[in-house]
Amino acid sequence: MVVAIKGISITKxxxxxxxxxxxxxxxxxxxxxxxxxxxxxxxxxxxxxxxLYNRMSGQGHLGAVVSTLLKTQAPAFSIEAACAxxxxxxxxxxxxxxxGQYENVLVLxxxxxxxxxxxxxxxxxxxxxxxxxxKAGLTFPGLYxxxxxxxxxxxxxxxKQLAEVAVKNHxxxxxxNDAHFQNEIDxxxxxxxxxxADPLTLLDCSPISDGAAAILLSSNYTKGDVKIMGSGVRTxxxxxxxxxxxxxxSATKLATKEALKESGIEISEINVAEVHDCFxxxxxxxxxxxxxxxxxxxxxxxxxGATRIGGKVTVNISGGLKACGHPIGATGIxxxxxxxxxxxxxxxxxxxxxxxxxxxxxVGGTGATAVVHVLGR
Amino acid sequence: MVVAIKGISITKxxxxxxxxxxxxxxxxxxxxxxxxxxxxxxxxxxxxxxxLYNRMSGQGHLGAVVSTLLKTQAPAFSIEAACAxxxxxxxxxxxxxxxGQYENVLVLxxxxxxxxxxxxxxxxxxxxxxxxxxKAGLTFPGLYxxxxxxxxxxxxxxxKQLAEVAVKNHxxxxxxNDAHFQNEIDxxxxxxxxxxADPLTLLDCSPISDGAAAILLSSNYTKGDVKIMGSGVRTxxxxxxxxxxxxxxSATKLATKEALKESGIEISEINVAEVHDCFxxxxxxxxxxxxxxxxxxxxxxxxxGATRIGGKVTVNISGGLKACGHPIGATGIxxxxxxxxxxxxxxxxxxxxxxxxxxxxxVGGTGATAVVHVLGR
Numbered sequence: 217m218v219v220a221i222k223g224i225s226i227t228k229x230x231x232x233x234x235x236x237x238x239x240x241x242x243x244x245x246x247x248x249x250x251x252x253x254x255x256x257x258x259x260x261x262x263x264x265x266x267x268l269y270n271r272m273s274g275q276g277h278l279g280a281v282v283s284t285l286l287k288t289q290a291p292a293f294s295i296e297a298a299c300a301x302x303x304x305x306x307x308x309x310x311x312x313x314x315x316g317q318y319e320n321v322l323v324l325x326x327x328x329x330x331x332x333x334x335x336x337x338x339x340x341x342x343x344x345x346x347x348x349x350x351k352a353g354l355t356f357p358g359l360y361x362x363x364x365x366x367x368x369x370x371x372x373x374x375x376k377q378l379a380e381v382a383v384k385n386h387x388x389x390x391x392x393n394d395a396h397f398q399n400e401i402d403x404x405x406x407x408x409x410x411x412x413a414d415p416l417t418l419l420d421c422s423p424i425s426d427g428a429a430a431i432l433l434s435s436n437y438t439k440g441d442v443k444i445m446g447s448g449v450r451t452x453x454x455x456x457x458x459x460x461x462x463x464x465x466s467a468t469k470l471a472t473k474e475a476l477k478e479s480g481i482e483i484s485e486i487n488v489a490e491v492h493d494c495f496x497x498x499x500x501x502x503x504x505x506x507x508x509x510x511x512x513x514x515x516x517x518x519x520x521g522a523t524r525i526g527g528k529v530t531v532n533i534s535g536g537l538k539a540c541g542h543p544i545g546a547t548g549i550x551x552x553x554x555x556x557x558x559x560x561x562x563x564x565x566x567x568x569x570x571x572x573x574x575x576x577x578x579v580g581g582t583g584a585t586a587v588v589h590v591l592g593r
Numbered sequence: 594m595v596v597a598i599k600g601i602s603i604t605k606x607x608x609x610x611x612x613x614x615x616x617x618x619x620x621x622x623x624x625x626x627x628x629x630x631x632x633x634x635x636x637x638x639x640x641x642x643x644x645l646y647n648r649m650s651g652q653g654h655l656g657a658v659v660s661t662l663l664k665t666q667a668p669a670f671s672i673e674a675a676c677a678x679x680x681x682x683x684x685x686x687x688x689x690x691x692x693g694q695y696e697n698v699l700v701l702x703x704x705x706x707x708x709x710x711x712x713x714x715x716x717x718x719x720x721x722x723x724x725x726x727x728k729a730g731l732t733f734p735g736l737y738x739x740x741x742x743x744x745x746x747x748x749x750x751x752x753k754q755l756a757e758v759a760v761k762n763h764x765x766x767x768x769x770n771d772a773h774f775q776n777e778i779d780x781x782x783x784x785x786x787x788x789x790a791d792p793l794t795l796l797d798c799s800p801i802s803d804g805a806a807a808i809l810l811s812s813n814y815t816k817g818d819v820k821i822m823g824s825g826v827r828t829x830x831x832x833x834x835x836x837x838x839x840x841x842x843s844a845t846k847l848a849t850k851e852a853l854k855e856s857g858i859e860i861s862e863i864n865v866a867e868v869h870d871c872f873x874x875x876x877x878x879x880x881x882x883x884x885x886x887x888x889x890x891x892x893x894x895x896x897x898g899a900t901r902i903g904g905k906v907t908v909n910i911s912g913g914l915k916a917c918g919h920p921i922g923a924t925g926i927x928x929x930x931x932x933x934x935x936x937x938x939x940x941x942x943x944x945x946x947x948x949x950x951x952x953x954x955x956v957g958g959t960g961a962t963a964v965v966h967v968l969g970r
Contacts, residue, residue: 271647276720277675280961283828291826294673298654308685315691343653449668451660584657
């Protein structure tokens with residue numbers, strides 16, 4: 217499978233009170249078209265990843281909102297898969313190209329979250345979980361805290377190892393001008409920040425962010441283009457109580473197997489990966505599920521420095537969800553934008569040396585949806 | 594292009610206070626699998642068309658809701674395109690099969706609308722339109738009334754011709770046990786029903802319905818299977834004020850051209866069509882945009898009886914949105930289910946004699962999204 221990434225674009229992530237969702241979408245759409253040296257008349261279809269716009273603003277026809285904004289009558293599709301909306305939109309867009317139906321497609325993800333109150337956003341975000349979890353008063357920090365607790369009990373993972381994820385990703389974010397947080401933090405600061413859901417403190421959690429990202433995909437691969445080589449999606453029980461094991465995300469394991477098989481790549485060949493660190497425990501579990509380390513050893517693996525820039529595999533060099541930010545629908549696309557920059561060797565201060573093969577990993581809810589992409593050049 | 598329709602299923606449409614959305618989804622999923630003589634372990638992916646669930650119930654991860662219900666880890670995708678959600682989910686599912694990535698996919702549409710108050714549903718439905726229309730206090734009956742008014746002024750279309758659409762579709766619905774309304778009505782009854790938005794009366798409008806429908810699509814076409822031969826999607830300005838002409842839906846014309854070209858079929862070869870008659874004027878305009886008659890002659894064409902069962906092309910033999918009902922996400926899938934029954938010659942009392950080639954036409958909003966499928970055997 218070869219689908220070329222011809223153009224990429226991203227907005228500054230963070231509290232973007234200066235911009236509407238439409239402004240952010242327009243910025244990245246025009247940015248990706250410009251980067252691809254093309255224009256909207258060459259785009260055969262548009263795929264939009266978003267979770268909250270209908271619920272928060274009452275607009276339920278987002279595909280047409282975007283085609284109207286971009287002044288095109290091309291097909292436009294709105295895809296929703298909670299925090300995996302961007303990655304899923306990419307997966308579906310790829311299939312449209314492989315099918316031969318569309319040649320050039322614009323894929324974008326966008327979310328405006330900071331305009332809502334904390335209560336409103338917390339309630340809306342629980343739409344990514346099971347009804348019974350929501351009705352029991354659970355929130356995502358609570359759900360991931362249960363997974364963290366299980367990992368600690370079963371494998372001896374430590375609070376310090378969790379904190380290492382946040383420290384690393386804030387360091388990486390400090391190298392990224394588009395990141396929501398560009399400040400470095402240390403272990404003590406994470407451990408002493410406000411407890412949110414034991415054992416997760418405030419700095420174990422990714423933030424509420426605004427932002428957008430876009431990519432232009434094409435069947436017209438030319439030597440030198442970054443390309444998508446594999447794309448896998450799997451699902452699992454929406455509620456944690458339906459899972460066989462709290463210390464892993466089965467959907468990630470299955471999606472990874474699919475994406476690697478499709479691309480003919482071994483996990484050991486990956487130099488750089490953007491993974492779904494909505495909470496620090498999620499990155500530790502992802503290391504194991506993706507196969508970067510053995511089960512139960514994710515904490516030690518991260519503590520060893522293997523995933524810091526210059527390590528065996530650089531993980532979340534953008535800053536990840538933790539420091540770069542997590543505007544839900546944009547996250548899966550941002551991961552592809554970042555890996556594309558790395559493989560093009562244009563990532564500036566945070567360039568991973570000799571980045572050849574990259575991976576993205578985007579999760580919906582506590583792992584009910586997982587999507588993995590493998591990128592090469 | 595050949596994608597086989599291996600299984601179909603539909604619930605009774607109407608006020609389904611006895612069933613939850615999950616109940617309806619389970620019923621049609623199991624029904625379509627049974628009709629295809631297969632089971633969920635053979636399904637490679639699931640596509641769900643739905644508009645209102647996130648906004649009305651707070652559940653924003655519907656793909657995983659369905660995979661959890663069906664006890665599968667297969668990829669599951671939620672697609673939203675207002676009233677065209679079902680047709681768009683089908684279009685995207687078709688591409689996944691043509692791409693070779695998936696062999697058997699379950700496509701379903703479902704909506705629960707009657708649990709909400711009238712004000713809540715009216716407000717939610719305006720999510721299919723433009724923000725500026727919503728903020729101006731416009732509703733869909735109002736928007737389509739403007740289109741009707743323009744058609745009356747420009748082409749001399751009459752109130753009686755509008756009413757003929759409702760009378761025909763109620764007659765067709767009286768032959769369908771799954772229809773929301775199975776009562777016949779006459780012209781006088783339509784003309785004398787409560788005025789909603791001049792010139793549209795209550796009986797010019799499709800109802801608020803609950804219901805679900807599902808199809809099982811496959812790359813494994815066997816002689817005798819009903820097949821999808823063409824699928825076209827186009828968009829247009831979300832707000833009516835951005836359209837070049839109020840008396841037509843440009844997206845329908847472009848999507849039809851695409852679907853006919855892909856299938857190698859002429860519009861004159863279509864025996865049976867399910868079109869998007871959310872309001873009576875919409876069916877008149879659809880006749881013209883699809884090419885069944887000349888521009889401006891839709892009213893006369895319907896008045897002539899050409900679209901009644903036994904006519905030149907039988908239109909909305911299910912009862913259409915008007916009488917069969919309009920559970921938003923389900924509508925586009927229901928259209929495919931109905932045409933499949935007709936082409937299989939298993940439609941019972943409402944069987945159209947010698948139905949060989951069928952067409953479905955599903956619209957989002959006032960025409961910002963349109964999707965057209967051509968089916969044969």
